[in-house]
Amino acid sequence: MQIILLDDVEHLGEKGEIHEVADGYGRNYLIPQGLARVATDGAVRQLRDEQRQQARKEAAKKGEAEQLKEELEDMQVVFTAKVGEDNRIFGTVTTQQIAVELSNRGFDIDRRKIELDEDIRFVGAYTATVDLDYGVTATLDIQVIPESG
Numbered sequence: 001m002q003i004i005l006l007d008d009v010e011h012l013g014e015k016g017e018i019h020e021v022a023d024g025y026g027r028n029y030l031i032p033q034g035l036a037r038v039a040t041d042g043a044v045r046q047l048r049d050e051q052r053q054q055a056r057k058e059a060a061k062k063g064e065a066e067q068l069k070e071e072l073e074d075m076q077v078v079f080t081a082k083v084g085e086d087n088r089i090f091g092t093v094t095t096q097q098i099a100v101e102l103s104n105r106g107f108d109i110d111r112r113k114i115e116l117d118e119d120i121r122f123v124g125a126y127t128a129t130v131d132l133d134y135g136v137t138a139t140l141d142i143q144v145i146p147e148s149g
Contacts, residue, residue, distance in 0.1 A: 001026040002039035004047055009035050016047060062134040068107070069138040072130060076141040077101050083123060083146040093120035093144060098128060120144060 001023045008014045009030070012021070018039050021030065030036035037043060077098060081089035099111035113131045120126050126142040 003030055003036040004039045004043055005030075005036050007035050016051060018044065018047075058134065062136065065132040065134050065136040068132055069136050072102075072107065072138040072140055075105070076143055078143045078145060079120075080145055080147045081123070087123040087146070088121060089123060089144060089146075093126075093142070095128070098140070098142065114140075 002018060002020055003026050005013050005015055005017050005019065013019050021036075026036065026038070031038070079093050079097065079101070081091070081093070083089055095111040095114040095116060098114050099109055102109045109130060115129045115131070117127050117129070120142065123144050123146050126144065128140045128142055130138045130140055132138055
């Protein structure tokens, strides 16, 4: 019996794959559990259409991520901080602060997707890596300057 997997099944395959299984395994376990359906011509055609639509959606989202990457890499995020001895700032600049600053500029980036190359504890230039999904990462320039006064 040929079936289309509706969910990942251990030792058999992943969602969307077509497999040949024993009649009893398909009828008595996979189909009643909602893990598979019979692979009729119409069901296979529908599966292929859904896969094509999903691929188009993912390509569009990856294109949006690439565009966002370009916008992020063209900007510089500047923070002002109180400075002590040896140009050391009081506290650190965190990924949360970076996310808030990006949000103020119209970019909705989760702080957990921002990774600092090093702790920001001194005045100077730094870089951060932003994971934008779909395998796209952007490098963000960060500048820390002393507060005047």
